[in-house]
Amino acid sequence: MKKKAKINDTPVCQVRMQAISDTMSILSGKWKFHILGTLIEGNKLGFMDLMREIDGIGSKMLSKELQDLELNHLVSRTVLDTKPITVEYAITEYGATLSPLINELAKWGIEYRQSVHG
Amino acid sequence: MKKKAKINDTPVCQVRMQAISDTMSILSGKWKFHILGTLIEGNKLGFMDLMREIDGIGSKMLSKELQDLELNHLVSRTVLDTKPITVEYAITEYGATLSPLINELAKWGIEYRQSVHG
DNA sequence: GGAAGTGCTTTCCTGTAGGAAACTACCTTA
DNA sequence: TAAGGTAGTTTCCTACAGGAAAGCACTTCC
Numbered sequence: 001m002k003k004k005a006k007i008n009d010t011p012v013c014q015v016r017m018q019a020i021s022d023t024m025s026i027l028s029g030k031w032k033f034h035i036l037g038t039l040i041e042g043n044k045l046g047f048m049d050l051m052r053e054i055d056g057i058g059s060k061m062l063s064k065e066l067q068d069l070e071l072n073h074l075v076s077r078t079v080l081d082t083k084p085i086t087v088e089y090a091i092t093e094y095g096a097t098l099s100p101l102i103n104e105l106a107k108w109g110i111e112y113r114q115s116v117h118g
Numbered sequence: 119m120k121k122k123a124k125i126n127d128t129p130v131c132q133v134r135m136q137a138i139s140d141t142m143s144i145l146s147g148k149w150k151f152h153i154l155g156t157l158i159e160g161n162k163l164g165f166m167d168l169m170r171e172i173d174g175i176g177s178k179m180l181s182k183e184l185q186d187l188e189l190n191h192l193v194s195r196t197v198l199d200t201k202p203i204t205v206e207y208a209i210t211e212y213g214a215t216l217s218p219l220i221n222e223l224a225k226w227g228i229e230y231r232q233s234v235h236g
Numbered sequence: 237g238g239a240a241g242t243g244c245t246t247t248c249c250t251g252t253a254g255g256a257a258a259c260t261a262c263c264t265t266a
Numbered sequence: 267t268a269a270g271g272t273a274g275t276t277t278c279c280t281a282c283a284g285g286a287a288a289g290c291a292c293t294t295c296c
Contacts, residue, residue, distance in 0.1 A: 007160045008171045019227025020151050020220065026230070030254075033138050042125045047273050053126045058255060063274055084263045084272050094233070101226050102138065104219045109137025112144070115212070148284075165243050176285060181244060202242050202293050 023101075026072050031057055031065045033105070036098060039075060039091045046086055074098070141219075144190050149175055149183045151223070154216060157193060157209045164204055192216065 008017065027033065031054065038053045039045060045053065050062055066089060069075040074095035078088040126135065145151065149172065156171045157163060163171065168180055184207060187193040192213035196206040 006171060008156055008173075013155075013159065015228065016224040017152060017155060019224045019231065020155070021227070022230055023223045023227040024151065028253095033142065034135060037131075037135060037138070038126055041131065048271080053124060055126075056255095058257095059274065060256090060276085061254065064254095082272095087273065097229070098226065101219075101222045104222045105141045106134040106137045108216065108219050109139070109141040110133065111215070112140055113137065146283095166241075169243095174285095176287095177244065178246085178286090179284065182284095200242095205243065 026074075027098075029065060029068075031061055032069065033102065035062070035065055035069065036074065036091065036095065037102060039089060040096070040099065040102075044088050044090045046088065050089065069095070144186075144192075145216075147183060147186075149179055150187065151220065153180070153183055153187065154192065154209065154213065155220060157207060158214065158217065158220075162206050162208045164206065168207065187213070 007013070027036075034054050034057070035050065038050060042049070042053065047059075047062070047066075050066075051057065051059065054062070066075060066077065070077050073092055076090050076092050078090070080086045080088055125131070145154075152172050152175070153168065156168060160167070160171065165177075165180065165184075168184075169175065169177065172180070184193060184195065188195050191210055194206075194208050194210050196208070198204045198206055
């Protein structure tokens, strides 16, 4: 008898797996969570503000990641008509729905550290 | 006045950012969530079972990812002294603590799909 | 004795993520 | 008019992730 059994072949599993892939794809890369976390804390920051806040990021990556996040409506970009032109980045209402997820990630990571050391 | 301001420079932010990086690093790669999800559903599966369950994964990646997960104590590996030698992979008690996180990921992804289409 | 199943490892190859540095362009202040 | 701040883009380079395919060792079924 040849095994073909599929635990994962139920619709509910397929949907969940796909959903996890979607989420991870949207939040992929080294910097997305740093940017989102900073914008959630900071509320309205310029490009250079973000460069200063996020240690180690380069302008190319910041620019690219912000574009990704904007495309997915997680971050808004507003050009202000100030003396030297400035740009305001902020979390959108929709981006803010990531807070519970970010909290779970942080919570698990903190507990992981404690279980490894403590 | 030169800006050096650092929202992220508070200890609590540093710890949270580090924790998120830790978590993402442990769960990095294309297959970790699929493997963990399958093991949570399936409870005790052999290597070939996992290959059948996880659509598209190759033996090299499955082997490598399982080793990673075992190193981090999220998955257990037990060699059974059966007629043809078999290996049992299972979620550890510690690995099971990822369930809330996985649920958040799935939940957000499902809501994302609905917001894009719906 | 050959096919097929278990559980991997090894080799080879490719695409992409991401870093460093330079460059653009425009404005303000000294 | 040079320095410094705004907000990026472009180019070049490298390392790592991950896929395909083959091989290995051992066993049982037909």
